[in-house]
Amino acid sequence: MDVTETRGIILFSRDHKEKDKLVKIFTESYGKQMFYVKGAHRKNNPLTAALLNFTEGVYFGTIRSEGLSFLNGAKEITPFRHIQEDIFVTAYGTYILNLVDAAIEDRLYDPHLYGFTHQALTQLDKGADPEIITNIFELQILQRFGVTPQLDHCAVCGDQKGPFDYSSKYGGLLCERHFDHDPHRYHADPRALHFARLFMNISYEQINSIQLKVETKQGLRQFIDQLYEEYVGLHLKSKRFIDQMQNWSQLLLKPQRAPEGNNIKEDTPPTSEP
Numbered sequence: 001m002d003v004t005e006t007r008g009i010i011l012f013s014r015d016h017k018e019k020d021k022l023v024k025i026f027t028e029s030y031g032k033q034m035f036y037v038k039g040a041h042r043k044n045n046p047l048t049a050a051l052l053n054f055t056e057g058v059y060f061g062t063i064r065s066e067g068l069s070f071l072n073g074a075k076e077i078t079p080f081r082h083i084q085e086d087i088f089v090t091a092y093g094t095y096i097l098n099l100v101d102a103a104i105e106d107r108l109y110d111p112h113l114y115g116f117t118h119q120a121l122t123q124l125d126k127g128a129d130p131e132i133i134t135n136i137f138e139l140q141i142l143q144r145f146g147v148t149p150q151l152d153h154c155a156v157c158g159d160q161k162g163p164f165d166y167s168s169k170y171g172g173l174l175c176e177r178h179f180d181h182d183p184h185r186y187h188a189d190p191r192a193l194h195f196a197r198l199f200m201n202i203s204y205e206q207i208n209s210i211q212l213k214v215e216t217k218q219g220l221r222q223f224i225d226q227l228y229e230e231y232v233g234l235h236l237k238s239k240r241f242i243d244q245m246q247n248w249s250q251l252l253l254k255p256q257r258a259p260e261g262n263n264i265k266e267d268t269p270p271t272s273e274p
């Protein structure tokens with residue numbers, strides 16, 4: 001069998017028997033693959049670092065079209081160290097990788113999603129706002145779930161300015177003048193929708209200057225949760241963990257983290273938003 005190599009991102013790993021591991025890798029060239037790693041728990045196994053969560057590398061092994069693939073080695077190992085070491089960021093990174101795992105079939109070649117995932121992790125690792133990075137990811141990966149909400153303009157008149165609300169009936173936005181077309185519209189925060197529209201098409205290189213007020217973030221969270229509830233119906237443990245973390249982080253961790261300059265974005269003055 002041919003040994004082949006591909007760039008990849010570790011999705012997760014779990015122990016298998018006493019000494020071995022099953023490691024799921026999102027490979028750039030062969031989609032998501034489950035690898036059997038023999039003797040992964042041996043001391044000084046050269047693969048140990050390559051198999052840690054939040055690691056990207058070039059992996060080589062035998063890729064099979066059915067069943068498990070086999071991993072022989074790795075090079076150019078690049079850990080996303082900040083994600084690995086910060087419990088907050090780990091939570092968001094885990095959720096993003098869980099979404100990737102849920103959104104596409106195993107073995108499906110999807111280099112675009114690979115690149116997008118790589119960018120999201122890179123941004124998280126650089127200390128960019130994890131909520132914004134995650135919201136952008138959630139909105140743009142909807143397409144892979146076969147969901148394409150129309151967030152570009154009012155579904156009735158084509159208005160592109162807003163303020164908008166979202167309507168399931170129209171599968172898209174309604175401008176203020178056409179709110180009466182759907183009494184069951186989401187009643188979402190118009191500011192949140194403004195940013196959801198933006199996030200739907202933005203690329204990660206463009207986000208450096210975005211800072212959001214806490215209320216706007218909450219509005220976005222609510223809107224995206226509503227979309228996912230209605231169209232995707234996914235209930236990931238990692239997402240629930242983030243929701244819980246939001247609650248206790250206010251009480252416990254933020255005050256401790258702030259003095260370290262760890263890039264927590266507090267509420268910003270209203271002038272920073274359009």
Ligand SMILES: [Zn+2]
Nearest residue numbers: 154157175178
């Ligand atoms: Zn309209």
